[in-house]
Amino acid sequence: MRFLTSGRRHKAARPLLLLLSLFLVGAVYAAVSPATSSSAEGVADAQLVAAGKNLFAVNCASCHGLNAEGLAQQGAPNLTNVGAAAVDFQVRTRRMPMANPLTQAVPGSKTIFTDDEIKALAAYVASLGNGPAIPDQNQYDPSNVSAEGAARGGDLFRTNCSACHNFKGAGGALPNGVVAPRIENTPPEQVWEALRTGPGQMPVFAAGAIPDQDVQKVIAYIKQVNAAPSAGLSLGGLGPVAEGFWAWVAGIGSLVLFAIWIATRGTRA
Amino acid sequence: MAKPAELSPASPAMEVRTPPKDPGPSKLAGPATWVDERIGLAKLMSNIRKVFPDHWSFLLGEIALYSFVILLLTGVFLTIWFKPSMAEVDYAGSYELLRHVRMSEAFSSTLSISFDIRGGLLVRQIHHWSAMLFVAAMTVHMLRVFFTGAFRKPRELNWLIGVGLLSIGLVEGFAGYSLPDDLLSGTGLRFVDGLIRSIPLIGTWAEFFVFAGEFPGTLVIPRLYMVHILLVPGLLLGLISAHMALLVYHKHTHWPAPGRTNHNIQGYPFFPIYVAKAGGFFFIVFGITILMGALIQINPVWLYGPYNPSQVTAGSQPDWYMGFVEGAIRIIPNWEWHVLGTTWSWNIFLPGVALMGLLFTALAVYPFIEAWITGDKSEHHLLDRPRNAPNRTAFGVAGMAAYGMLWLAGGNDIIATQFQVSLNNVTYFMRVAVFVVPVLAFIVTKRICLSLQRADKDRVLHGSETNIIVRSPDGGYSEAHVPISQGEAYSLTRHPQLDALPPNGEKLGRTRQRLSRWYADGQVPTPTVEEIEAAAHHSDAPALEGSDTAESGVSH
Structure with missing residues (x-):
C-alpha cells in the first residue's frame, strides 16, 4: 500500500481522483440506467413497457402523474387512451416534454430522446389502454397515390385542413397566441399521427371519417402542391396581405423613384 | 362718342403685310389638311x-x-x-x-x-x-x-x-x-x-x-x-x-x-x-x-x-x-x-x-x-407646402394613421403568425390604436409642421449654414451663415398667412368662428420686411463667439 500513501500528496492526485470518481459514477449510471439503446433492442414487450414506465416516471410523471392519469390543475391530460401514436408524435416533434406548461406545445428543434426511448415510452402508454398505434409505412406512405388521388386529397385538404393550416400548409393563427403550424415539410407519419390523435386544438379525424387511403391522398397533395413550381416568387404563400405589401413597396416604391428621376432629368426645350 | 384708341406706329397692326404665298399642301400636309378640314385637327393641336x-x-x-x-x-x-x-x-x-x-x-x-x-x-x-x-x-x-x-x-x-x-x-x-x-x-x-x-x-x-x-x-x-x-x-x-x-x-x-x-x-x-x-x-x-x-x-x-x-x-x-x-x-x-x-x-x-x-x-x-x-x-x-397648412396636414396624417391601423388589423392573423404574438392581443391593441394613434399623429404632425415653419423663418432671417467652423483667437468656435438667395427667400415667404375670420364680420356662427380661430392658430408668421432687413444688417458684422469684446454677439 505504499504507492497509495506515497503519492497522495502529489500535485496531480486531486484532479486524478476527481476524474476517477466521475468515471466511476458514469460507469455505474451506464450500468444501472434504464432503457439504453442497446438494452431496448430486441427485448420482449414487457421489458420495453418496463423501460418505458421508468422513462415516463422521470420525464412525464411530474405533470401527467405516475400512472398517466393526468393532473387537471397542471392542464395535463389523462394519457390512458391516447395510444402509442400520440406519444410518438408529441415526443418525436419535441412538443413533449414541454418547456413551459402555460404556452402551446410548439414543435422544437430536435427531440431529446432516442428512437428506442420513444418506442419504450409509446409501448408503456399504449399498454395503459386503447389508442391508435404507431402507423406502419403502408398506412401513411403517399407514394402509391395516383394523380387523381392527389387532386381528391386537395379537395379533402381544403375542406378539413386549410381553414387553420392555410391553403398550402403555410400555417395560420388561432386564438390566444396559439398557432396552427406550418405543415409543408412535415413527415408523412407525423401527418397521419396528428390526424388520428388530434394534438392541441386540432380535432381528431378518425379512420371512420378519413380512412387511411384518404390520409395518403391528403399527404400526397401537401407534398405535390409544395413541390410544384410557383409562378414567380411565392411571397411565403400567405395570400393577398403579402401581395399588397409588395405592390406598395416594390411597385409604388420603384415607380416613385423613377418619377423623381424623370422629373430631375434635364428638360431643355 | 368714345375717342378712338390711338395705335402706336410701331404696332404690328400698322404694318402692311401680305399673306405668304400658299405653296399648296406639301405631300405630308395633304393627309393632315384632309383631317383638319373634317375634324378641326389644327385646333386640337393648338393644345400641343x-x-x-x-x-x-x-x-x-x-x-x-x-x-x-x-x-x-x-x-x-x-x-x-x-x-x-x-x-x-x-x-x-x-x-x-x-x-x-x-x-x-x-x-x-x-x-x-x-x-x-x-x-x-x-x-x-x-x-x-x-x-x-x-x-x-x-x-x-x-x-x-x-x-x-x-x-x-x-x-x-x-x-x-x-x-x-x-x-x-x-x-x-x-x-x-x-x-x-x-x-x-x-x-x-x-x-x-x-x-x-x-x-x-x-x-x-x-x-x-x-x-x-x-x-x-x-x-x-x-x-x-x-x-x-x-x-x-x-x-x-x-x-x-x-x-x-x-x-x-x-x-x-x-x-x-x-x-x-x-x-x-x-x-x-x-x-x-x-x-x-x-x-x-x-x-x-x-x-x-x-x-x-x-x-x-x-x-x-x-x-x-x-x-x-x-x-x-x-x-x-x-x-x-x-x-x-x-x-x-x-x-x-x-x-x-x-x-x-x-x-x-x-x-x-x-x-x-x-x-x-x-x-x-x-x-x-x-x-x-x-x-x-x-x-x-x-x-x-x-x-x-404641407408645413404651411399645419392643421390640414395633421388632419391628413391622422386620417392616414386611422386607415393604417384598420389596414394592419385586416392582417391581424398574418401579424400574429409572422411576429409570434397572440391574435387576441393584436386585435385588442388595434381596437384602441385605431382611435388613439390618429390623435397622436395629429399632434405630432402639427408640431413638426410648426417647427418646420420656424426653421424656414430662421433660414430666411439668418441664412444658411456654411459648414465652415471658425475658431476665434480666444478659442471660441462659431459657424458663419451666408444669406440665402433672393429667389429662395421669396419661395419661403410667399405663402399666404392664415387669418381667423373677423369676429362677427358676416354674422358667423360660434362654431365656425371657433374653428376658424383654431385653424389659424399657432402658425409662425412670415418675417416682415423690417425683420429681414434687421437680420441682414445684423449678419453683416458677424462676431465670433468667445470674444469678450463689447460688440460680440451670438452669431446664428
Whole structure:
C-alpha cells in the first residue's frame, strides 16, 4: 500500500481522483440506467413497457402523474387512451416534454430522446389502454397515390385542413397566441399521427371519417402542391396581405423613384 | 362718342403685310389638311404646346392613368378566353392537382388561361399587379393633391371626380377579384353578401336582388363580369376624360418660386418635352408591371381551389384596397340588437357599409369644409407646402394613421403568425390604436409642421449654414451663415398667412368662428420686411463667439 500513501500528496492526485470518481459514477449510471439503446433492442414487450414506465416516471410523471392519469390543475391530460401514436408524435416533434406548461406545445428543434426511448415510452402508454398505434409505412406512405388521388386529397385538404393550416400548409393563427403550424415539410407519419390523435386544438379525424387511403391522398397533395413550381416568387404563400405589401413597396416604391428621376432629368426645350 | 384708341406706329397692326404665298399642301400636309378640314385637327393641336410644371409628385396620377391603360390592354386579352359562367364542370385541363374536381366554368377557364393559353398566366399576373398599382397610384395621387392643397378653388369639382374614380376603382377591383370564382373570390363575395344583408330594413331584399336569390346563386359571376368589363370601365373612362379635361382647362398647379404666381404657369411644353417624359414614363410603368407579373406570383387561384361554400382557408384576405374594411370587421366588438324577432347587425354594418360611406363622404366634403372654416373664396393655382397648412396636414396624417391601423388589423392573423404574438392581443391593441394613434399623429404632425415653419423663418432671417467652423483667437468656435438667395427667400415667404375670420364680420356662427380661430392658430408668421432687413444688417458684422469684446454677439 505504499504507492497509495506515497503519492497522495502529489500535485496531480486531486484532479486524478476527481476524474476517477466521475468515471466511476458514469460507469455505474451506464450500468444501472434504464432503457439504453442497446438494452431496448430486441427485448420482449414487457421489458420495453418496463423501460418505458421508468422513462415516463422521470420525464412525464411530474405533470401527467405516475400512472398517466393526468393532473387537471397542471392542464395535463389523462394519457390512458391516447395510444402509442400520440406519444410518438408529441415526443418525436419535441412538443413533449414541454418547456413551459402555460404556452402551446410548439414543435422544437430536435427531440431529446432516442428512437428506442420513444418506442419504450409509446409501448408503456399504449399498454395503459386503447389508442391508435404507431402507423406502419403502408398506412401513411403517399407514394402509391395516383394523380387523381392527389387532386381528391386537395379537395379533402381544403375542406378539413386549410381553414387553420392555410391553403398550402403555410400555417395560420388561432386564438390566444396559439398557432396552427406550418405543415409543408412535415413527415408523412407525423401527418397521419396528428390526424388520428388530434394534438392541441386540432380535432381528431378518425379512420371512420378519413380512412387511411384518404390520409395518403391528403399527404400526397401537401407534398405535390409544395413541390410544384410557383409562378414567380411565392411571397411565403400567405395570400393577398403579402401581395399588397409588395405592390406598395416594390411597385409604388420603384415607380416613385423613377418619377423623381424623370422629373430631375434635364428638360431643355 | 368714345375717342378712338390711338395705335402706336410701331404696332404690328400698322404694318402692311401680305399673306405668304400658299405653296399648296406639301405631300405630308395633304393627309393632315384632309383631317383638319373634317375634324378641326389644327385646333386640337393648338393644345400641343400646353405648359406643364415639373415636379415628381405631379407624375403620381400618371402612374394611375398608365396602369389603367395596361389594365384595358391585358383585360381585353383575358376576355378572349374567360367564361363568366357558374355552370358546374368536371375539370379536365392540364393542372393535375385539380383533375376531376367539380368547379364552375369561370374557375375552369381561369385555370385554362393560367396553364393552357400561351402567355395567359403572365397576362393574368400583369393584370392583377396592375390593378393593385392602379388603386395604389390613385391613392398616393390623392394624398399629394390633399397635402398640397391642390383641391382648393377652382379645382373642387375635379377633386370630387377623383373621389368618384377612387371609389368606383375599388368596386372595379373587387369585381375582378371575384370573377375567377376561386376560394378567395367566393369568400370575398360571401363577405360582401354579409355587408349587404347588414343594411337595416332592406338588407335581405338587396341581397336577393344582387344575387338573384340565395347566395351564391348562379347569376352573380355573369353580373359581376358585366360590371367589371363594361359598366365600371365605362364610368372610369368617362370620369378620367372629365378629370383630364378639367386639368387642361384649369391648367396645372405649381410650387411657389420666383416668377411663379397665382396668375401664370411655368414649365415645359407638352410637345416635345412632356411627350417624351410622359411617353417614357408610360413605358417605365408598363415595364415595372410586366417585371412584377413575370417575377412575383399573384393570386395563385390553382392553390386556393374552386369556391366551395363549405371550405375556407387561413389567410383569407381581400386585395389591399379593401383591407381597411376587413380590418374594421375583424376588430369590432360583437354588437348586435335583437328587437322583436329582428336582428340588427351593427357589428357588420358599422365597420363595413358605414365605414366606407364615412371615408368617401369625408373625402368628398373636405374641400368645402376647409373653405367654410377659412372663409377663403379666392382662386389658388400655387400649391401649399404641407408645413404651411399645419392643421390640414395633421388632419391628413391622422386620417392616414386611422386607415393604417384598420389596414394592419385586416392582417391581424398574418401579424400574429409572422411576429409570434397572440391574435387576441393584436386585435385588442388595434381596437384602441385605431382611435388613439390618429390623435397622436395629429399632434405630432402639427408640431413638426410648426417647427418646420420656424426653421424656414430662421433660414430666411439668418441664412444658411456654411459648414465652415471658425475658431476665434480666444478659442471660441462659431459657424458663419451666408444669406440665402433672393429667389429662395421669396419661395419661403410667399405663402399666404392664415387669418381667423373677423369676429362677427358676416354674422358667423360660434362654431365656425371657433374653428376658424383654431385653424389659424399657432402658425409662425412670415418675417416682415423690417425683420429681414434687421437680420441682414445684423449678419453683416458677424462676431465670433468667445470674444469678450463689447460688440460680440451670438452669431446664428
